[in-house]
Amino acid sequence: MKAMASRAYGDPSQLRRIELDRPTPGPGDVLVRVHAAGVDQGVWHLVTGLPYPIRPVSGLRRPKNPVPGLDVAGVVEAVGADVTASRPGDEVFGTAAGSFAEYVVTPAAKLARKPARLSFAAAAAVPTSAFAALQGLRDKARVKDGDRVLVIGAGGGVGSYGVQLARAFGAEVTGVCSTAKVGLVRSLGATDVVDHIREDFAAGGRRYDVVLDCGGHASLARLRRVLEPRGTLVIIGSEYGGRWLAAQTGSCGRCCCRRSCPSAWAR
Ligand SMILES: NC(=O)c1ccc[n+]([C@@H]2O[C@H](COP(=O)([O-])OP(=O)(O)OC[C@H]3O[C@@H](n4cnc5c(N)ncnc54)[C@H](OP(=O)(O)O)[C@@H]3O)[C@@H](O)[C@H]2O)c1
Numbered sequence: 001m002k003a004m005a006s007r008a009y010g011d012p013s014q015l016r017r018i019e020l021d022r023p024t025p026g027p028g029d030v031l032v033r034v035h036a037a038g039v040d041q042g043v044w045h046l047v048t049g050l051p052y053p054i055r056p057v058s059g060l061r062r063p064k065n066p067v068p069g070l071d072v073a074g075v076v077e078a079v080g081a082d083v084t085a086s087r088p089g090d091e092v093f094g095t096a097a098g099s100f101a102e103y104v105v106t107p108a109a110k111l112a113r114k115p116a117r118l119s120f121a122a123a124a125a126v127p128t129s130a131f132a133a134l135q136g137l138r139d140k141a142r143v144k145d146g147d148r149v150l151v152i153g154a155g156g157g158v159g160s161y162g163v164q165l166a167r168a169f170g171a172e173v174t175g176v177c178s179t180a181k182v183g184l185v186r187s188l189g190a191t192d193v194v195d196h197i198r199e200d201f202a203a204g205g206r207r208y209d210v211v212l213d214c215g216g217h218a219s220l221a222r223l224r225r226v227l228e229p230r231g232t233l234v235i236i237g238s239e240y241g242g243r244w245l246a247a248q249t250g251s252c253g254r255c256c257c258r259r260s261c262p263s264a265w266a267r
Helices: 041-048 052-058 120-124 127-140 157-168 179-187 220-225
Strands: 002-005 016-019 029-037 071-079 091-095 103-107 111-113 148-152 172-177 192-195 208-214 227-237
Touching: 029 120, 041 052, 071 103, 071 120, 071 127, 091 120, 091 127, 127 157, 127 208, 127 227, 148 157, 157 172, 157 179, 157 208, 172 179, 179 192, 220 227
Parallel strands: 148 172, 148 208, 172 192, 208 227
Antiparallel strands: 002 016, 029 071, 029 103, 071 091, 091 111
16 A cells, blocks of 8 residues: 655655555454545654654654554445444544555544545544544533633634634634634634734733633733633643643643642643
8 A cells, every 4th residue: 555654753745655565453443445634733743753752652763653644534444353333334534543544544442433524634634633622622621601712723723623612512712813814713603803913812801711722822821811710721732842842731620820830831
C-alpha cells in the first residue's frame, strides 16, 4: 500500500510517498481503507518532533511511527476475531495512528459509524479537534443551559467546535478571533464576537462562567479577570511555547480563580 512517511523529524515538506505492507488487524482491531485523513495541529507536532518534551512519547531521535496522521474516515476492509461493532463495508470515522496511508489498523473502540450525510473529508476533520472541545466543555467545565462561555481561538480547529458545542449545551457564547474569521464564528452560533486584532476581550468588564482557551495564550491574570468567581478555565493549548516548552494543556476544575490556585501551567 502507499503511505506518506518520514523516517526523521523535520519540515512536513520532507514527507515522501513510500510502499508498505498492508497492516493486519489484531483480534480487537479494525482495518480501514482510508478515504480521508485529517490534519490538525498535533500532526505538525509529531512530524517536526516539537516541542522537544513530546519526544519521549513520539520517539527520541526519530518518529516511532514514520507514517503520521491520526484522524481518519474510511470504509472497514476487515475486522479482528473479537470485533462485533463493525463489519466490512461500514463507513466509519475516528482515530488511527498512521492514517496518512491507504490502509490503517486501529482498535474498534476508536471508531464510530460515519453519519451518511457527512462526507469522508468532513468526517476526518472532526475527531481530535471536536473531542478536545467536547472534553473541555462537557467533561471538565460541565457547561449547562444559560452559562456564559468565552471561546478564545473560536475560528480555529478546536474553537470552532467549541462554539457549536457550547451553543448545543444551551450556553450563550462569545467567540474571540481575528478579523477575517468574525463572520465564520458568528455563523457557528456565537452571540458576540471579539476581534482580538482590534479589541481586548478582557477590557469590557464582562465575566463568563466558562473560558475555553484554544490558542490565545493569554496570561492567567487576564483569563481570571473575565471569569466569574467560581468560573471554570479550560486551557486546550497554544503554539507560543517555542521548541522547549510544551503547549500548556489542562483544566483546573472549579477552583482556578482562587488566589491559592496551584496550577502548574499558570502563564
Ligand atoms: N490538549 C489536546 O487534546 C489538544 C487537542 C487539540 C489541539 N490542542 C492544542 O490546542 C491548540 C489549538 O489547537 P487548534 O487545532 O484549535 O489550532 P488552530 O486551528 O491553529 O487554532 C488556534 C487559534 O488560536 C487563535 N489565536 C492565535 N493567537 C491568538 C491570540 N493572540 N488571541 C486570540 N486567539 C489567537 C487563532 O485564531 P485567529 O487566527 O483568529 O487569530 C487560531 O484560530 C494548539 O496548540 C494544539 O496543539 C490540544
